[in-house]
Amino acid sequence: MATNHNAWLEKFKTFEASLNGQSSQPIHQIRKAAISEFEQTSLPTSADEAWKTVNVSMLSQSDFSLAQPHAEGSITAETLAPYLLPDTIQLVFINGYFAKDLSQISDLPDGVRAESLAEALNNNPDTVPEQFSHVVGSEQLTFTTLNTAFLQDGAYIHIAKNTVCERPIHLLFLSQAENTPTVTHTRNLIIAEDNSQLTLIETYAGINEQTYLTNSVTEFLAGDNAQIDHYKLELETLQGIHIANQHAKLGRSTNITSHAFSIGGAFVRNDVSAHLAGEGCEATVNGLYLLEGNQHIDNYTLLEHAEPHCPSHELYKGILGDRSRAIFRGKILVHQKAQHTDAYQKNENLLLSDNARVNTKPQLEIYADQVKCSHGAIIGQLNDDALFYLQARGISKTEAQSMLLKAFADDIVDRVKIASLRQHLETIIQAKFDRLYHAKETA
Amino acid sequence: MLEIKNLHARVENTEILHGINLTVNPGEIHAIMGPNGSGKSTLAQVLSGHEAYEVTQGEVMYQGQDLLALSPDERAVAGVFLAFQYPVEIPGVNSAYFLRTALNSMRRARGDDEVDAVDFLALLREKLKLVEMDEKFLSRPVNQGFSGGEKKRHEILQMAVLDPVLSILDETDSGLDIDALRIVSNGVSALHGPDKASIVITHYQRLLNHIVPDFVHVILDGRIVRSGDKNLALELEEKGYDWIKKDHASDAVTA
Numbered sequence: 001m002a003t004n005h006n007a008w009l010e011k012f013k014t015f016e017a018s019l020n021g022q023s024s025q026p027i028h029q030i031r032k033a034a035i036s037e038f039e040q041t042s043l044p045t046s047a048d049e050a051w052k053t054v055n056v057s058m059l060s061q062s063d064f065s066l067a068q069p070h071a072e073g074s075i076t077a078e079t080l081a082p083y084l085l086p087d088t089i090q091l092v093f094i095n096g097y098f099a100k101d102l103s104q105i106s107d108l109p110d111g112v113r114a115e116s117l118a119e120a121l122n123n124n125p126d127t128v129p130e131q132f133s134h135v136v137g138s139e140q141l142t143f144t145t146l147n148t149a150f151l152q153d154g155a156y157i158h159i160a161k162n163t164v165c166e167r168p169i170h171l172l173f174l175s176q177a178e179n180t181p182t183v184t185h186t187r188n189l190i191i192a193e194d195n196s197q198l199t200l201i202e203t204y205a206g207i208n209e210q211t212y213l214t215n216s217v218t219e220f221l222a223g224d225n226a227q228i229d230h231y232k233l234e235l236e237t238l239q240g241i242h243i244a245n246q247h248a249k250l251g252r253s254t255n256i257t258s259h260a261f262s263i264g265g266a267f268v269r270n271d272v273s274a275h276l277a278g279e280g281c282e283a284t285v286n287g288l289y290l291l292e293g294n295q296h297i298d299n300y301t302l303l304e305h306a307e308p309h310c311p312s313h314e315l316y317k318g319i320l321g322d323r324s325r326a327i328f329r330g331k332i333l334v335h336q337k338a339q340h341t342d343a344y345q346k347n348e349n350l351l352l353s354d355n356a357r358v359n360t361k362p363q364l365e366i367y368a369d370q371v372k373c374s375h376g377a378i379i380g381q382l383n384d385d386a387l388f389y390l391q392a393r394g395i396s397k398t399e400a401q402s403m404l405l406k407a408f409a410d411d412i413v414d415r416v417k418i419a420s421l422r423q424h425l426e427t428i429i430q431a432k433f434d435r436l437y438h439a440k441e442t443a
Numbered sequence: 444m445l446e447i448k449n450l451h452a453r454v455e456n457t458e459i460l461h462g463i464n465l466t467v468n469p470g471e472i473h474a475i476m477g478p479n480g481s482g483k484s485t486l487a488q489v490l491s492g493h494e495a496y497e498v499t500q501g502e503v504m505y506q507g508q509d510l511l512a513l514s515p516d517e518r519a520v521a522g523v524f525l526a527f528q529y530p531v532e533i534p535g536v537n538s539a540y541f542l543r544t545a546l547n548s549m550r551r552a553r554g555d556d557e558v559d560a561v562d563f564l565a566l567l568r569e570k571l572k573l574v575e576m577d578e579k580f581l582s583r584p585v586n587q588g589f590s591g592g593e594k595k596r597h598e599i600l601q602m603a604v605l606d607p608v609l610s611i612l613d614e615t616d617s618g619l620d621i622d623a624l625r626i627v628s629n630g631v632s633a634l635h636g637p638d639k640a641s642i643v644i645t646h647y648q649r650l651l652n653h654i655v656p657d658f659v660h661v662i663l664d665g666r667i668v669r670s671g672d673k674n675l676a677l678e679l680e681e682k683g684y685d686w687i688k689k690d691h692a693s694d695a696v697t698a
Contacts, residue, residue, distance in 0.1 A: 385531045388515060393548075397516065
């Protein structure tokens, strides 16, 4: 592991050299501070509580080189087509670099900025860096620190006060690892000022059969009375590793809903946190994960209630086939000041195979006394009685299983407010179910 | 239509049916009565193919084919319908969608065209009248939040939509108030015909005031120990099962 740690430091030197003139900009001080912080920490090992159950060795086995911009013309409209959504403001990133020619950012409404972070840093070298890292506050900072050190590009979204951005903004991140394993440190900064409204969709996908690592950080900084709907589609290849830190800081009466759909990835780690930092704000954090083969997913969530009268809702549902593995750790932290907190958390899992495993752990830390907190976890199998009932009505076993799985997943999918995104997800999920059953039948 | 010969079945390691013999012809209604734990419901579950029950001996022929060789859905496609004693709640599956999927699965399996959403709704509205159910039930998940009576009416609605040849009603009358009982039994009677047959499993004689059986059978300890016409049910109502149990016990001793 130590070797690997040093390898990152070496990489930083190469990276720094490649920046040329850019290394004199203020953002570079942030990078340097991050790498020296990283130097003093270490990459997580299985001995760390938060990574205990994870095979972290897969992170050290491969030497990841920094992903390079794609060759002009190597990504065609056809490659992108399966991931695109209609009627969206669309920012496409290949290997972490903004691809302007593949994006659709013309006709932005007044008050909406949607651009590449590299561009935003170039145009506003002094103001944009100040907006970073106000939010990041996860307990697991190593990868965020690494992300900051190698920070170069990503999305910069800014919704001005009193602005309603009606068209959803879709960020599409495609990894095109070629011959050797590569890493992408994607950084997204989403700022929603007072009384603004935004729908943001993130898609992460890979297009080659090579190991790669996506290390992404997405920060939401929301003012007062803002409305944010966020959807994340994690569609990495089964060779991909996806490590994502997503953090939101909410102002007074602000409402955020975030739905994560985790379909791909050999190893996926999501750290999702919401800091309820304004009175009467509300956070909904939901997730659906569907695993086949040897897939592994960790979902670590933190809902931090710092102010009174804030509800939070959390529902994570998973379907696990084959030898897959899922960890759910849901922490609710209620500060003393946060009276009248109403926090609800639930994790439900459906195991389709005797070899699939789930660990689920709620963690409540409550310092206020007028609080309503509830949590629950379910780990079960498809209901045989329900299967028999459907079969007794002439529905084949395979179709009955598919109906029950769909019903389980729809509980999350139905909450998606955009019809075209819902349909898109249904197609992706159905294909996943077909693979889960194919594996089951040939097992 | 249905011929059950020397049927033995067990669940886990306990044998529950010890040799059932029963013949059902088209146009007939057979009532099966018996005290708790006598094997009535097991018979229904075995006929519809529940995996938990293992047939250890005997055979069941249905319309000339070996019923036991068919999977539950194949039996349904062949026209066998079980009205469940305890209909199962299926969260997340909308009732109307469930019913249309069921009907179309059967039509596909029989080589018929599928029914589209518009035609299906028309069919459904007509059948809803039969069981006096409101359309709003169908936008709910299957059986979820239904009262006991609503669940049973929903079973009869399914029977009306799927139009089976052989219906097995497993204690459909249990727990029903008199209105629901009237609705359910009117439904069953309306769906009966000369080409169809029903096996009505019940605990109580009162259902048989509404659905008049051609034959009444009494099950005790996994065997049919007495058969008769509708008067047998009245006799049971009056005397209880004890007199049959005693007779049966002495039969067993002399046998």
